[in-house]
Amino acid sequence: MLENKVALITGGSRGIGRAIAERFARDGAIVGIVWSRNEAAARDTVERIVRDGGRAFALHTDLGTPGDAGHLWAAFDEAAGDLAPGGGLDILVHNAAKGSFTRLEGLAEDEFDRVFATSVKAPFFVTKLALPRLRDGGRIINISSIAATVASPELIAYAAAKGALDAFTHTLAQQLGPRRITVNAVSPGVTLTDNNAHLLTNEPAAAQATARVALGRLGEPEDIADIVAFLASDQGRWITGQVIDASGGTQL
Known part of the structure; x- marks a missing residue:
């Protein structure tokens, strides 16, 4: 489905990002994994993909810092080598984000700035520099959150950042x-x-979270990866400018 497509996933070494990387590789894509903090996890993800017959490479960029977009694409060209001739790209997935669990009354400006630098500014400018290398018919997929639409006061900065990412999605779809x-x-x-x-060991918290989900269980990274893989494939060619709820029907 993605045979020989070149994909790049920010935050691709763990969790949802890793599941997306592994699914893309199984579908035949050449996968670049951007890591910021955990080199061992990124290397392990690449090794798992290669061991299963896939193609992958890892690159380091500290997203949310000045000049991060330029650094990312320079690292991409160095790390990809012959896997991405000419630096071309077919699929860009923005998964990296910075969390925040502070209500407005306790929120410091520097925490707000870190959340927006990683979760909003980085996708904007990484995409800006990607546009000349992104092939026509390509895909950009942003990993948002239902926090943008389901009120949670302790996630206010994170929710605002994901809301901005949703707006970016709509407008960029029109442009491209x-x-x-x-x-x-x-x-x-x-x-x-x-x-x-913590939900794996805190049964009351897990039960409370599960009770909000229409499908009766919490999500797994593979649930999200399968949706992303559909959007990245040719079957998703007629869907654009959409924010797709992937919450199992949370708080319907």
Whole structure:
């Protein structure tokens, strides 16, 4: 389905990002994995993909810092080598984000700035520099969150950032339509990744979160990866400018 397509996934070493990387590789894509903090996890993800017969490479960029977009694409060209001749790209997935669990009354400006630098500014300018290398008919997929539409006061900065990413999705889809490049966002609910590891041991908290989900369980990274893979494939060619709820029907 994605045979020989070149894909890049920010935050691709763990959780949802890793699941997307592994699914893309199984579908035949050449996968670039951007990591910021955990080199071991990125290397492990690449090794798992290669061991299963796929093609992947890892590159480091500290997203959310000045000049991050330029650094990312320079690192991409160095790391990809012959896997991405000429630096061309078919699929760009913005998965990296910065969380925040502070209500407005306790929110400091520097925390707000870090959230927006990683979750909004980086996707904007990484995409800006990607446009000359993104092939016509390509895909941009942003990983959003239902926090943008389901009120949670302790996530106010994170929710605002994801709302901005949704707006970016709509507008960029209009701009890139003439090039047949689709732009969509996927909006997970509570998903069992490292960030929600406490739910594996805290039964009351897990039960409370599950009770909000129409399908009766919490999400797995593979649930999100399958939706992203559909949007990246030719079957998703007629969907653009959409924010797709991937929460199992949370708080319907």
